[in-house]
Amino acid sequence: MSYARTSLKGVMYYDSRRAYNGLTLFTPVEGRGAWLIDMLGRTLNCWQTPYAPGCDGRLLPTGSLLYAAKIPDGPLSDLEGAGGILMELDWDGKVIWKYEDPYLHDSFCRLGNGNTMVLRWVEVPQEIASKVIGGDPGTERDGIMWGDAIREITPSGKVAWEWIAHEHLNPEGNIGCLVCPRSEWTHLNACEVLEDDNILASFMKTNTIAIIEKKTGNIKWQWGPGELAHQHSPTMLDNGNILVFDNGFHPYGFPWGFSRVLEVEPKTKAMVWAYGGREATTEFYSATMSNCQRLPNRNTLICEGNTGRIFEVDLKGKLVWEFSNNLPSDKPYPAQIRSHMVYSAYRYGMDYPGLKKV
Amino acid sequence: MSIVKTAKKGVTFYNPAKAHQGYILFAPLGGRDVWLIDMEGNFLNRWQMPYVPGLHGVLLPNGNLLYAGQVKSAEELGLSEEFSGLGGMFLELDWDGNLVWKAEVPYQGHDFFPMENGHILYISWEPAGIIPDEIAAKVKGGRPSSELRGKIWGDSLIEIDRDGNRVWEWRAYKHLEPEIDVICPYENRSQWPYLNSVWFLRDGNILLSARYISTALKIDYKTGKVIGRYGQGGLAHQHDCRELENGNILIFDNGSHRHEYKPSYSRSIEIDPKTNKLVWEYKASPPSDFYTAHSGGNQRLANGNTLIMETDKGRMFQVTPNGEIVWEYVNPFYRYTFHRFTNMVWRAHFYDADYPGLRGKDLSLGRYFWENKLWGPGAFNSDIKPCLF
Numbered sequence: 001m002s003y004a005r006t007s008l009k010g011v012m013y014y015d016s017r018r019a020y021n022g023l024t025l026f027t028p029v030e031g032r033g034a035w036l037i038d039m040l041g042r043t044l045n046c047w048q049t050p051y052a053p054g055c056d057g058r059l060l061p062t063g064s065l066l067y068a069a070k071i072p073d074g075p076l077s078d079l080e081g082a083g084g085i086l087m088e089l090d091w092d093g094k095v096i097w098k099y100e101d102p103y104l105h106d107s108f109c110r111l112g113n114g115n116t117m118v119l120r121w122v123e124v125p126q127e128i129a130s131k132v133i134g135g136d137p138g139t140e141r142d143g144i145m146w147g148d149a150i151r152e153i154t155p156s157g158k159v160a161w162e163w164i165a166h167e168h169l170n171p172e173g174n175i176g177c178l179v180c181p182r183s184e185w186t187h188l189n190a191c192e193v194l195e196d197d198n199i200l201a202s203f204m205k206t207n208t209i210a211i212i213e214k215k216t217g218n219i220k221w222q223w224g225p226g227e228l229a230h231q232h233s234p235t236m237l238d239n240g241n242i243l244v245f246d247n248g249f250h251p252y253g254f255p256w257g258f259s260r261v262l263e264v265e266p267k268t269k270a271m272v273w274a275y276g277g278r279e280a281t282t283e284f285y286s287a288t289m290s291n292c293q294r295l296p297n298r299n300t301l302i303c304e305g306n307t308g309r310i311f312e313v314d315l316k317g318k319l320v321w322e323f324s325n326n327l328p329s330d331k332p333y334p335a336q337i338r339s340h341m342v343y344s345a346y347r348y349g350m351d352y353p354g355l356k357k358v
Numbered sequence: 359m360s361i362v363k364t365a366k367k368g369v370t371f372y373n374p375a376k377a378h379q380g381y382i383l384f385a386p387l388g389g390r391d392v393w394l395i396d397m398e399g400n401f402l403n404r405w406q407m408p409y410v411p412g413l414h415g416v417l418l419p420n421g422n423l424l425y426a427g428q429v430k431s432a433e434e435l436g437l438s439e440e441f442s443g444l445g446g447m448f449l450e451l452d453w454d455g456n457l458v459w460k461a462e463v464p465y466q467g468h469d470f471f472p473m474e475n476g477h478i479l480y481i482s483w484e485p486a487g488i489i490p491d492e493i494a495a496k497v498k499g500g501r502p503s504s505e506l507r508g509k510i511w512g513d514s515l516i517e518i519d520r521d522g523n524r525v526w527e528w529r530a531y532k533h534l535e536p537e538i539d540v541i542c543p544y545e546n547r548s549q550w551p552y553l554n555s556v557w558f559l560r561d562g563n564i565l566l567s568a569r570y571i572s573t574a575l576k577i578d579y580k581t582g583k584v585i586g587r588y589g590q591g592g593l594a595h596q597h598d599c600r601e602l603e604n605g606n607i608l609i610f611d612n613g614s615h616r617h618e619y620k621p622s623y624s625r626s627i628e629i630d631p632k633t634n635k636l637v638w639e640y641k642a643s644p645p646s647d648f649y650t651a652h653s654g655g656n657q658r659l660a661n662g663n664t665l666i667m668e669t670d671k672g673r674m675f676q677v678t679p680n681g682e683i684v685w686e687y688v689n690p691f692y693r694y695t696f697h698r699f700t701n702m703v704w705r706a707h708f709y710d711a712d713y714p715g716l717r718g719k720d721l722s723l724g725r726y727f728w729e730n731k732l733w734g735p736g737a738f739n740s741d742i743k744p745c746l747f
Contacts, residue, residue: 257651282670
């Protein structure tokens with residue numbers, strides 16, 4: 001808790017000439033659902049569930065919320081990002097679809113055909129786990145190293161496609177973070193299905209973002225080690241570049257304490273745009289969670305998860321909108337020591353089909 | 359820039375019933391002032407310096423300010439950026455700002471300790487401390503091939519007398535053990551072990567904070583040998599290791615490269631050196647609300663409270679043993695350092711009202727009328743209004 005920081009709340013900065021007009025959806029860590037606010041921070045809708053987020057929440061074109069919920073006593077609920085239920089709630093909060101799998105975590109992607117791509121934990125077989133480099137020795141979770149799988153599930157809950165990371169990743173080439181525990185190898189935290197059906201994925205513990213070829217399961221492209229440090233939310237832009245939130249947590253070299261949002265050109269692997277970095281040391285930093293989104297007016301929406309701060313910058317990095325999470329916590333703390341953290345935030349323009357009801 | 363983070367300045371919280379009363383000295387990084395304030399944020403004295411801090415000043419028992427100023431930056435000395443915290447010049451000024459003593463100390467960096475006999479013990483990165491190749495080859499850890507032009511720079515400790523003569527010197531590489539003192543796997547191999555605090559113990563020996571190996575070291579003053587290692591495994595790039603009245607050690611545990619996957623957090627911890635066990639700890643709730651990648655300081659006060667400096671946020675605060683914040687102050691002075699405007703303060707020092715150095719000093723409130731109006735109590739009281747346009 002800090003008096004200096006907890007006192008500032010809501011929308012503290014808004015340049016209506018430059019910010020991208022729309023509604024912002026976000027999932028506060030100490031909440032039980034998702035909130036939709038306008039540019040002045042007023043709540044236009046909120047969806048309440050019995051579950052804390054685990055972790056992402058997205059507004060679908062139908063106006064429904066697709067929400068990853070965290071089950072209270074899941075088998076791996078001590079691991080960051082644990083979920084367990086994927087639920088779809090209509091605009092009025094009624095649950096219209098549910099998919100349960102206690103090993104679900106982090107994020108998902110709803111496809112145009114109604115299927116959903118989800119992330120789940122699977123055990124890494126001992127013969128492979130013993131070859132994985134990285135992490136403190138002996139810190140496996142009850143002797144097990146957990147890996148990742150991506151599953152495409154139909155509305156009726158059937159598995160239409162599956163990709164298991166340890167069947168395609170080489171232990172020697174995918175080095176886990178040197179100071180993280182060996183309870184996990186890769187920790188996938190994002191899967192975005194691209195126009196060509198391939199999947200843009202984020203392997204957080206091995207500091208790699210990659211494109212997985214759906215047909216073969218091969219990794220078509222990858223980048224990250226040496227630059228990224230526990231990144232989140234890589235997303236494909238219209239110009240073919242990839243935007244990614246580089247947390248800068250457990251960084252290579254002297255830890256100056258900064259995060260960055262990077263735009264990378266896949267062909268050349270050059271970083272063609274960045275927000276944050278050295279010039280924002282201590283100013284902009286979130287060790288875990290967080291995400292970034294490029295907006296139609298070329299601004300970028302950034303969620304600095306650990307501080308509960310969602311803000312928008314233009315191409316020059318100038319601030320045009322800033323919101324500090326001011327929602328009440330669901331935890332039974334005294335009021336002043338609640339956590340403000342937000343997993344992720346997305347902006348939807350007023351012409352988004354899902355906002356027709358507003 | 360962030361409105362949310364920059365807006366709060368000055369005293370942001372004060373509970374006079376629970377806070378230990380006294381005066382606080384601090385030197386904003388990148389600036390050229392050292393300020394003494396009271397609990398309400400009134401400015402009581404101001405020293406204006408020719409150099410930016412390298413990295414702080416202390417009020418001596420004789421009432422003078424002893425300050426380390428930065429003469430040359432890391433780049434100017436041909437060193438890489440992680441050699442931050444360089445000073446190079448000791449200056450002693452009286453209460454009115456007159457220079458009474460100075461000493462040129464090239465490669466001096468981070469901390470120094472004014473000894474009772476008037477000598478100063480300080481950390482130095484002078485080239486004479488560079489680790490000889492045969493030993494450097496045995497140093498473990500750190501990122502491969504990240505030495506500085508092929509060399510690992512070792513720390514030295516130097517003691518000078520009032521005439522500026524070197525009366526004692528210590529080289530880290532002669533006493534550290536490569537098998538035990540392993541560099542964190544993500545740090546560079548440009549330095550070993552990267553000292554950032556030095557403290558003279560009551561038993562005549564020296565306590566050091568060795569950052570790259572995340573260990574507090576006790577050095578035998580007579581022989582130079584390492585006779586104690588504290589905190590290994592629990593610390594993560596710590597600063598400010600000091601001895602308490604009760605013989606325990608207080609350490610500011612920054613938490614960078616901590617061996618856990620959790621939002622970054624710092625702690626102030628107290629260790630019993632006899633058992634190397636944790637006896638007290640302050641963490642915020644949630645822990646990530648208190649984190650500084652750079653520096654950080656902690657000082658135990660006479661009533662058992664602790665003054666903590668969260669460097670990156672320019673925020674100093676006083677907590678009770680139960681972790682309740684009873685005073686909080688945010689440095690209102692932004693200066694250019696670390697590539698941007700920041701209100702970072704390396705370390706804040708607390709002095710009781712009866713501190714010998716304050717005896718007979720003019721602490722009247724009228725001396726800094728305009729400074730108080732602009733940056734003192736009441737200057738920042740108005741509600742911060744959102745900028746909406």
